[in-house]
Amino acid sequence: MAELTYRQAVAAGIAQEMDRDPLVVFIGEDIGAAGGVFKTTEGLFERFGPERIRDTPISEQAIVGAVMGAAMTGLRPIGELMFSDFFAVAWDMVANQIAKTRYMTDGQVSLPLVLRTANGGGLRFGAQHSQSVESWAMAIPGLKVVAPSTPADMLGLMAAAIRDPDPVIVCEHKALFAVKGEVPDGEHVVPLGQARIARPGSDCTIVALAAMVPRALEAAERLAAEAGISAEVIDLRTLIPLDARTILDSLARTGRLFTVEENPRVLGWGAEIVSIAADEGFDSLDAPLVRITAPQVPLASAAVLEDLAMPSVERIAATVRRRLDEAR
Amino acid sequence: MAGELSVSRDARLAMYRTMVECRTFEERAQQLFFEGLVRGTTHLGNGQEAVAAGFAGAMRADDYTFCTYRGHNHTLARGVPMAPIFAELFGRGSGLMGGKGGSMHLTSVEHGAMGSYAIVGAHLPIAVGAAWSAQYRKSGQVAVCFFGDGATNIGAFHEALNLAAVWRVPAVFVCENNQYMEYTAIGSVTAVERPAADRAAAYGLEAIVVDGNDVRAVHEVARTAIDAARAGDGPALIEALTYRHGGHSRADPGKYRPDAEVQAWLARDPIPAERARLLAEGVREAELARIEAEATAAVAAAEAIARDGPEPDPATLETELWSDGGSAWRN
Ligand SMILES: Cc1ncc(C[n+]2csc(CCOP(=O)(O)OP(=O)(O)O)c2C)c(N)n1
Ligand SMILES: [Mg+2]
Numbered sequence: 138m139a140e141l142t143y144r145q146a147v148a149a150g151i152a153q154e155m156d157r158d159p160l161v162v163f164i165g166e167d168i169g170a171a172g173g174v175f176k177t178t179e180g181l182f183e184r185f186g187p188e189r190i191r192d193t194p195i196s197e198q199a200i201v202g203a204v205m206g207a208a209m210t211g212l213r214p215i216g217e218l219m220f221s222d223f224f225a226v227a228w229d230m231v232a233n234q235i236a237k238t239r240y241m242t243d244g245q246v247s248l249p250l251v252l253r254t255a256n257g258g259g260l261r262f263g264a265q266h267s268q269s270v271e272s273w274a275m276a277i278p279g280l281k282v283v284a285p286s287t288p289a290d291m292l293g294l295m296a297a298a299i300r301d302p303d304p305v306i307v308c309e310h311k312a313l314f315a316v317k318g319e320v321p322d323g324e325h326v327v328p329l330g331q332a333r334i335a336r337p338g339s340d341c342t343i344v345a346l347a348a349m350v351p352r353a354l355e356a357a358e359r360l361a362a363e364a365g366i367s368a369e370v371i372d373l374r375t376l377i378p379l380d381a382r383t384i385l386d387s388l389a390r391t392g393r394l395f396t397v398e399e400n401p402r403v404l405g406w407g408a409e410i411v412s413i414a415a416d417e418g419f420d421s422l423d424a425p426l427v428r429i430t431a432p433q434v435p436l437a438s439a440a441v442l443e444d445l446a447m448p449s450v451e452r453i454a455a456t457v458r459r460r461l462d463e464a465r
Numbered sequence: 466m467a468g469e470l471s472v473s474r475d476a477r478l479a480m481y482r483t484m485v486e487c488r489t490f491e492e493r494a495q496q497l498f499f500e501g502l503v504r505g506t507t508h509l510g511n512g513q514e515a516v517a518a519g520f521a522g523a524m525r526a527d528d529y530t531f532c533t534y535r536g537h538n539h540t541l542a543r544g545v546p547m548a549p550i551f552a553e554l555f556g557r558g559s560g561l562m563g564g565k566g567g568s569m570h571l572t573s574v575e576h577g578a579m580g581s582y583a584i585v586g587a588h589l590p591i592a593v594g595a596a597w598s599a600q601y602r603k604s605g606q607v608a609v610c611f612f613g614d615g616a617t618n619i620g621a622f623h624e625a626l627n628l629a630a631v632w633r634v635p636a637v638f639v640c641e642n643n644q645y646m647e648y649t650a651i652g653s654v655t656a657v658e659r660p661a662a663d664r665a666a667a668y669g670l671e672a673i674v675v676d677g678n679d680v681r682a683v684h685e686v687a688r689t690a691i692d693a694a695r696a697g698d699g700p701a702l703i704e705a706l707t708y709r710h711g712g713h714s715r716a717d718p719g720k721y722r723p724d725a726e727v728q729a730w731l732a733r734d735p736i737p738a739e740r741a742r743l744l745a746e747g748v749r750e751a752e753l754a755r756i757e758a759e760a761t762a763a764v765a766a767a768e769a770i771a772r773d774g775p776e777p778d779p780a781t782l783e784t785e786l787w788s789d790g791g792s793a794w795r796n
Contacts, residue, residue, distance in 0.1 A: 162601060188601065194631065199590040199624035206594020209579065210529065211602060214594070229621075233584050234591065240792075242572040242580065243563035244785035278794075279786055302788035330796065379795040413795075 150295025165217025293327030519683025677705030
């Protein structure tokens, strides 16, 4: 076991796959000698050289479009969008071209590509550098969406995303880059579509993603210590494919379901989860389904306002405790 | 310039045949649209055949074509059979893409026809990616990307040309300047006179303008650009001046175009012009008439096959989203 930061796990995942497959290539802004603005790609340029690791101009449509064209003609390209907010600049390429082309051509075109991006809030960057865009991507048929919460998962899910024969968007959470964790030795791959029970529990189920996972875990510890509540925490890991089975099984044991989402309220990924739970888990429900989200506003930059918007450990713990009390 | 290049008699006749097949196909497609058999929309390439034929004649079998929703000509010119194209226009399960794409998205990867794209300008960056892939794999392939004059004012055009030039990828960008976008003349919304060629210098490229209604002139610039790209000399941007004989799409009569302008361009129809040249060079009338008759027969036969094709199997609604053939998004 080695200890890596979440940031180092990004490069480690890419390097593991580039070592194994010469068709894997990687492009983006400042990713080469500079090592990425978040230093997530440090060492790759030195190791794999300018043919496989290429800096691009500030041309998000060209980055995403070129990745698509390379994928449809035999490469397994990775493209970086420096901040996930910049997906909006290239959304035609993502939503109209990459997502639809396999279906529209009845399977003639395969797109084994990865778009990686720094996603999420908490760094006081303001509304255009802090969004959680995973729910945008989730809504488009034809895109797979990954959002790891630990270094081990970052490495293993990155590897799975690169090996996957279809387009995968990897959301790397900015607030987690410095987090350290154990990563297994040797080749490590975490299959897409398998949620992880991060903490077993029996009184309620809390489903979280990316940076909300450590917060949900801390809230669960507090609930146990302060109120004797046993909360099960599920790290969703991937939104598409969605591991609904693990959530429904957990709900069957606990009878209560919470989602913790840092995205704004309307149509965040948790809305799909509670819709599935209401439909298929109805007989298991002992209480209303509860979504803990940001309010329906852009993220503000001031610390006080941003912290108020994103679900905090305190808000998660207080909401769970209050809703469980009400249901008693 | 035209006529000087060493193009064999067979190659000239092949390009003539391609133009005639495209024209015959498009005229029938238009009739079938009016009859209601072709649904949705069509964007016909009548009048612009010389661009498709001149370029296809200069491409290697494994080169890539990227084109727009006005893509029937380019798809046919790569050798894609007519029957599955008709069937796709009819919305049949036997269509080129099983009825999932339609007129605007004709694709046949096995023929190098890498897709018809319906968002203006989107396929230019994608073509850069295919050319980058060819460069990386050292395959010697070239990506040829066709687009309209209107596409020169969208951001993707500029992003793609810059990246292609910086990376020196084997891509040839071909602007089919047919003078109009949908209903508005390109000149009335563009800061320069030649929407593509006048921008070439911004990307360190040569400004190349060609008579897009002269199949031999097109072929010559195509060969030069494609050979150079294949040799590693980087991309090219070519502006081919042409005109669509009909409206933009569907039943558009094109009334926004002055009569005199339309008449002048109809008089420069690329097909009769090439026919006259072939006759003057000694090709026999009977040989050209045979090519024309064969095109008519081929279109009729393809239409009949397509008409007999089945409706799509409802089970295909949820297939081929993913590489496993299905569309599952959850367990
Ligand atoms: C991004 C985008 N904007 C607008 C349209 C609608 N539209 C379809 S074709 C067209 C005209 C395009 O003109 P041009 O590029 O000259 O190609 P032509 O149709 O003449 O071949 C327009 C505006 C579109 N499909 N995509
Ligand atoms: Mg036009």
